[in-house]
Amino acid sequence: MAVPSTAIQPRPSMFSRLLSRWSESRNALGFGFMLPAAALLLVFLTYPLGLGVWLGFTDARIGRPGIFIGIENYEYLWSDAVFWLSVFNTLLYTISASILKFALGLWLALILNQNLPFKSFFRAIVLLPWVVPTVLSAIAFWWIYDSQFSILSWALMEMGLIDHRINFLGDPENARASVIAANVWRGIPFVAITLLAGLQTIPQSLYEAATLDGASRWQLFRYVTLPLLTPIIAITMTFSVLFTFTDFQLIYVLTRGGPVNATHLMATLSFQRGISGGQLGEGAAIAVAMIPFLLAAILFSYFGLQRRKWQQGGGD
C-alpha cells in the first residue's frame, strides 16, 4: 500500500496554506482582482465626495478644521438671496444652453451625416471647439465680448445695424446671454459628434423601406431617425446637462459671476465662498446642494428616455 503523499511532505506554512486556499476560491480571487480599482475609486472619488459632504456639516475655514454644526450651513443658505440667485442662474444656464446645444447639435449631426465633399475634414473641424482647452476659448470669448474691442460690436456697427457698442458682460441680461452663447459654442461638438455616431448606426435599408412605404423627408426623420436616436439622445443630453450644470471655467474666466452676481452659478459661488472667501464649510454646502439636481437629471434620463421596450429582446 502506498504511503500517503502528505506524510512525506513538509508541513506548509500558515501563509502559503492561506494563499492556496485563496487562489482556489472564486470569490476571494475575484475580490482580490477588484481591490486595486476599488482602492482607486475610494481614494479619488469616495473620499473627496465624503469629505465634501462632511465639510458641509462643519464650520471649517481654510487653516481651521472646524467642528460639526449640523445643518446650520444649509439653514443659512436657505435664507441667502445670492444662493437662490445662483440656483436660478444655474437652472437658466443649464436649461437654455442644453436646449440650444441639442437643437443645433442635432442639426449639425444631420448635415454631417449626409454625403458631403470633404466629409471627414468637416467632422474634424466641428470637433475643434471641444478640443481647445476651455480656458483658452473662454479668453477668446472674453475678447469677443470686450466692451472696447469687441469684434462683434465692431462688425455690427460697420454694417450699420447698431450705433453704439454692446455692453456684453456689463449688463446682467447681456452677460447671461453671452455666457450661454459661449457655453453652447463649446458644447455643440460633443452633442453633434455623439449624435452623428448614433445616426450612423441606423441602417440605410430602414430609410429605403420607409421611402418605399411613402414617407416624406420630414416623416423619415419623425418616424425613423428620431425614435431610433432617442436612446443616444438620452445619454448624450444627460452628459451635456451634467457638464453644463457643473460648469465653472467659462464663467470664472468671463465674468467671475458678475455683474452683481447675475451669472453666478452654484459651482462658481461655491468656489468663491469656499476658496476665495475661505468659508470651506459653506462652499462645500453649496456644492452638496448641487447633488439633488444632478441626481434628478440622471434619474429622469434613465427612467424617462433610455429604457425603451423595443430595445429589450426575447420573451413576451
Place this chain on the structure above:
Amino acid sequence: MASVAIGEVYKSFGAVEILHGVSVNIEDGEFVTLVGPSGCGKSTLLRMIAGLEKISRGQIAIGERVVNNVAPKERDVAMVFQNYALYPHMTVAENMAFSLMLKGVSKPESDAGVRRAAEILGLVPLLARYPRQLSGGQRQRVAMGRAIVRDPAVFLFDEPLSNLDAKLRVQMRAEIKELHQRLKTTTVYVTHDQIEAMTMADKIVVMHDGIVEQIGPPLELYDRPNNLFVASFIGSPAMNLLRGEIATDGSPSFRGAGGISVPLASALSIPNGEPVVLGIRPEHLRLSDDQGIPVIVAVVEPTGSEVQLIGRTAGGEEIVANFRERHSFTPGETIRLTAEPSLIHLFHGETGQRFQTRTDR
C-alpha cells in the same frame, strides 16, 4: 397589378459601368427571378425598379407609365429587403400599418388590412411583438406582410432568404411561391441561388457582369442553355464541360483530351476540326461496359436517393455523374460513361455560344 418593361438600361457609379444595356419584359402577374453571381448587377437592377437608384440611361416602365423620374413612393412597388429592414421601434402590427398610416388610411380600415395580411401569413399571434422578439423566419414573414398590406402593383424581393438556415429557406421558398399563386401580383425576385430561381420562377433572367445572358422559363434554361455561362450556372451539380474538337470523318463525333471520343447526333452542321466544348448534365451519364468516356473514379458520394460519382478523364478533366441506381464503385477503378447524343450540348470553343442541335428546333 402591372407589367414591368426594362428597356436598354445602363447604370454607372462614377466611371464604373455596372449594367451595360439590360432589357427584360415582365408580364403582368408573372414571377420573374433575376439570378447571377455576386456583382452581376441584379440587385442594382431591382433597386432601379424600386427607384432607390437612378437610371443612367434607358428606361423602366411599370404598367404604361415610364418611371425614370417618378419618386419611389409614387411607383406603387413594395420591396422585401435581405435584412428585412423592419422598424425596430414598432410592433409587428405597426410595421405593417406604417405605409397605410402615411397614406392617411383610417385606423379601422388599416387595422382590417393588417389583420388580413397577418392571417395570410400566420402572423396574428405575433402582432403585438417587436422585431427583436421574433425569429428569422418570423421577421421574414413580417417583411412580406408589410409588402402585402400595401397591395402594390409589383413585389420586389432582394435576396429575401439568404439570412435563413437551409431548412427554413426551403419552407419559405414554398410559402412565397404559394403566396404569389394566391395574390397573382407581378413579382421580381433577386437571388444568387439558382435552385431558388429554378423552383420559384415563371421566368428566369440570368445575369452576368452587367448583361443578360439568357431569359426563359426554368426548364428551357436547363435544357437549352444559350452559352457556357448559363450552362455552368444553372443546375447543381453543374454540367460537365469537356474541351475538344469536332471530327466529321466517318460518323460525326467529339474528340477530347486524352483520346476521348464521343459519338454525336448524325445531322451536324459543324465543320471538321472546329474547337468546341461538350456539355453533359451529370444525370444524363450512363454506365457502359465497352464504350464511352473512360473515367477514373475519385470520390463516391451516396446520398440515399442517388449516387454521385466524381472522377477524372484521361485528359485530367473532372466529371460528375449522378445515378439513380445504387451502383458500387471503388476509388481508382476505371469505368466507362456514355450519354444519349440528343442530350449532349455543344458550345463554340471560343465564343461559348450554343450550337443549335436538331432537338432545339
